[in-house]
Amino acid sequence: MKPGLKRVLYAEDSAKDVELTLAALEQHRVANEVVVARDGVEAWDYLCCRGAYADRAKGNPALVLLDLKMPKMDGLEVLRRMRADETMRSIPVVILTSSREERDVIESYSLGVNAYVVKPVQFDQFIDAVANLGLFWAVLNEPPPGSVRRAA
């Protein structure tokens, strides 16, 4: 399948988390608009249209969900690169992580993250959190120009 352009880029190394998150997003029917990257490098390849994503349709996702702790390149590094890039600077980024560590929170915000969400242990809360996220960022929020818009 040729990787197409999706509205949400979700970078997460844990397959189980991916499945749970997608299950949560499914409730708002945005799951099929999500492309999943299994680590930071893959996420960055997607954003830069290279490697496996060299042929994808041009355009930025409307939202990027980043896990912090990933192999090869962590979420903060992806965020740092995005904020340093002229064309990706304005893409909304939400950190979705298990870490409550203060320094992670502080560093994320100092790099210009739009939201920092701690994954709750309880699944119902998790569903609420992810669903709200998807609803807000992918559906209600007006993305910056050049982003993929919701299919009418």
Add this chain to the structure above:
Amino acid sequence: MHSAPEPRAVFVTSQAVRLGCVAAFGIAALALLGWQLDLAFLRGPSPGAVPMNPLTAVCLVLLGASLWVLRAPSATDGRRRVARACAMTVVAVGGLKLLSVMSGIEMPLDQVLFHGRLQEMPVPSRMAPNTALVFVLLGLGHLTLDVKAWRGWPPAQILQLASLAMAVMALIGYVYGAPAMYGVGSFIPMAANTALAFSLLSVAALFSRPDRGLFRLLLSDSPGGALARRLLPAALVIPIALEWLQLVGQRAGFYGHEIGAALSALVTIAPLVGLIWLTARDLDATDRERHRAEEALKSSLVQVKCLVDSNIVGVITGDSQGWIHEANDAYLEMTGRTRADVPFRWDATRPAEQKERDKATLSELAERGLVRPHENLVVRKDGTRVPVLVGLAALPGDEGKFVAFVVDLSSRKRAEVELDRMRAFLDSILENLPDMMFVKDARELRFVRINRAAEELLDCRREDLLGKNDYDLFPREQADFFTAKDRAVLDSGALLDIPEEPISTKGKGLRLLHTKKVPIVDGQGEPLYLLGISQDITDERQAEAKIAALHEAVRSHADQLEVANKELEAFSYSVSHDLRAPLRHVDGFADLLRRHAGSTLDEKSSRYLDLISDSAKSMGALIDDLLIFSRMGRAEMQRTTVDLAELVAGVQQSLAPDTSGRAIEWHIARLPQVHGDPAMLKLVLTNLMANAIKYTKTRPVARIEIGADPSQTETTVFVRDNGVGFDMEYSHKLFGVFQRLHHQDEFEGTGIGLANVRRIIQRHGGRTWAEGRLDEGAAFYFSLPRSGDEVATTREAA
């Protein structure tokens, strides 16, 4: 006026005396030889002339020998006695002869010697009366040589002059052929060689005491002496010689008596005039010289007078009898006297106890003519004493008179006392300095001064060190180092700071010094000395090294701690991130399963799913609490003023969901402000208040009391409830991690809450404790130390 003998004249006269003695002796001895060998030409000037009588010859030998002895002042007393005896014998012989002549009594003493030969002669040889007289005169002259002068005329010289006159008269008689001059009446005349011997002996006798009477003038270096020496021989010789020549010429018939007299006068005048003119010219020159000298003397006298009148030093003239005759103002002022007091006795100005010393001074003055300047005391009229420097010089010519120069030393003495005091002051500072101090001379860098600290440090006494240089004391390498630094200081003229230099000491081994060196210069900026001050910094350096080692150890511990902290952080980060993920998955998939198969699940399966979810949740709570607990230990404290009342109200509100449907009586006292981290303190209160709510749930009416008790040093806060309480036996377990006193199904909880409370309060520097009884409620206390501001505020409020 005194004048010294003229040295050349003295030499000539002493030689003349010897010659006279020897010649007279020789002439007489030859005559005796002539008698013995019957050689007429030895006895008299010619065979036909009167010969010298043997007795006369013997007397002449005696007189010549006698004078030879007596002329020398060094002759021994024994020889002098013999010489005097000889002279006396001659006087006796002469006297007897004269007596015989005058009385007409024949005393043939002069016929005893060579009697046979005398009898053979046509005219018997006798001693002439004038010869006898000359013997008496000369002999007496010998005997009275050292008799003192009478009215300036020594008797010996009168006698000798008389004998000389008689001898010369006889000689002239022979020269001119005038027998009346060498013979007396019909008596036999004086022999010609006798007359010559007499003349020589008389002159020698006169010259044997040249410092007396007439000869003092003749031999003096004064113009009179010169005049006498030059003119007297001329006056004696020229007339005799010229008259004789004139007589010879006349007798030979060259000219007549008149012409001869005229020639004689002319020839006499010419040399005399020349001689007188030359002498006058010399005298004139001498007089001018003398005049100049007098002028110079006068001018130097004026200078001396100026010195006296200037009153820079006290000047007096005095005498050994104890009188001060003259004194200048400086001296009078020094001794508290006035001009009206002069003359006064100088011993009145002398301290009584110095009498002996004064005697010694006077005898030194008499002996050496001067007394070197020495320190002494003078007594003022009012009795006070003044230290002075005195020098004395005898005044020449005045027996016992002296001039003294006196300098007032009192101001110098005062300065010396002040100087001594200052020196003692500086010495005591230098000696008591704890640091080594040394001074070296600038030229050779030898030690001239060190203090006690230096002696102790170098472990040697200053007697062994002074006068030595660094090379005498230290290994060559160190000495080179010190010397180079010394030279650098002296050349630059500036202070040199040597922060650290090693020095080898005898007793203490190698020491480290912090040394400062500075040159001590004279008024022109030339360095005289080098001053050094050294501080022994060995102990300090060792202490510093120890401290550095300790610091290093602390730093290494801190580093280890830092590493441990980092590891702990990484661990808790990993716990936070990785441990929660599986729980989330367990709960998530359990929930998904329930949703997915909800209707097909039986009751038991559904309950299992619930238990799975509960377990996952409680483990999640545990992890979260543990993370908070660990974060509380590490998090930065934000210290600020916290309003406890506000904090309690906030917590109450946040706990509202847990209290809904409960009957709770809150008793919240007036709460103070405390100092601490608001977020942390909120966690403390949340824990305590949540516990109080939790453990009172079995009570129909829960009663929760919150209060505070501010003391001087700390604020104690308590939360008390009427809940299930606890057994005090287990109270030590209350604040431990995972320690619970109740079962999970009774009261749920993780067992971390109170551990967190204790950790937070400990980080604030406070304490936690609890009181309780089973089923009778519990009280939890924590205290917070008070800062100075709070204490002041509380006092004002009180």
